[in-house]
Amino acid sequence: MSTILIVDDSSTMRKIIAMHLSQSGLEIDRVVMAENGVEALKILDNEKVDLVLTDMNMPEMGGLAFLSEVRDGDRHYRSIPIVVVSTESEAGLVREALRIGASQYVQKPFTAAKLAESLGPLLAHACEIP
Amino acid sequence: MITVEAILVDAVRQVFGTMFVSDAIPDESGDLGAGQEAIGMVQIFAGDASGSIAVGGRPEAVAAIYERLLGTPISVEEESELRDALGEVLNMVGGLCKARFLAQGMRITLSLPFDVHGLIRRHVAEPGSMQYTLVGFDLKGLEQRLVFRLIMER
Numbered sequence: 634m635s636t637i638l639i640v641d642d643s644s645t646m647r648k649i650i651a652m653h654l655s656q657s658g659l660e661i662d663r664v665v666m667a668e669n670g671v672e673a674l675k676i677l678d679n680e681k682v683d684l685v686l687t688d689m690n691m692p693e694m695g696g697l698a699f700l701s702e703v704r705d706g707d708r709h710y711r712s713i714p715i716v717v718v719s720t721e722s723e724a725g726l727v728r729e730a731l732r733i734g735a736s737q738y739v740q741k742p743f744t745a746a747k748l749a750e751s752l753g754p755l756l757a758h759a760c761e762i763p
Numbered sequence: 764m765i766t767v768e769a770i771l772v773d774a775v776r777q778v779f780g781t782m783f784v785s786d787a788i789p790d791e792s793g794d795l796g797a798g799q800e801a802i803g804m805v806q807i808f809a810g811d812a813s814g815s816i817a818v819g820g821r822p823e824a825v826a827a828i829y830e831r832l833l834g835t836p837i838s839v840e841e842e843s844e845l846r847d848a849l850g851e852v853l854n855m856v857g858g859l860c861k862a863r864f865l866a867q868g869m870r871i872t873l874s875l876p877f878d879v880h881g882l883i884r885r886h887v888a889e890p891g892s893m894q895y896t897l898v899g900f901d902l903k904g905l906e907q908r909l910v911f912r913l914i915m916e917r
Binding site: 642643644645646648649652690691692719720721722723724740741742743744 | 777782832833834848850854855857858859862865873875
């Protein structure tokens, strides 16, 4: 079983993603939420999280800055899988997200099936790591 | 040359088809109904071209969209939550429009959604360099309506 962190400035989108996850059949026992990268880092500092879903365009700290903070530091969670879920379609920004350590990129709008398909293998792998 | 209207209509229908498993049928009217209170959200494009995309709907329409998205009813009094939901719908439509503009070679950015108050109206006059469209959509299965407006100027 695993814990997922959803990072999105829209409360509606956080709820939509959480709903899709609960209906996905994936082995998830807890979902925690943050409004931006700053809040997400605080949660990661204090809780065990197995996978992160993050938006790109958010106030305070966006997805790219959040990815850099997680991957560049020497924190215990620096290798956690991070899936970017965003409306962003600019190829350069998507490439940059993958270059600095996004594990997957899911474009909004998305279906529940697409989300589960992207997360399944990452979650299985994350749960194998003690 | 793809018109802004075609870009907008494709984007709205894609969002509703994917997120709502529903269709949004465009029509000629930009009206929500005379004297109706509207919730509105807008995003700004900037870069090689500038402009905006906006959406307006009656609180009852936005509440129906929220309920379809999340499976839980919401009061029309919860304006903050309704604006968040409408802003996210707009954000997805705006993101798809941006993708189409990028595909045409424009380098543009899109702001976060923010609130607008008052009805979204048709412009009286359009400068020659401006492409402008205002389209109403009937949301199938929801029996509700939203109006989108897209303006781009190079």
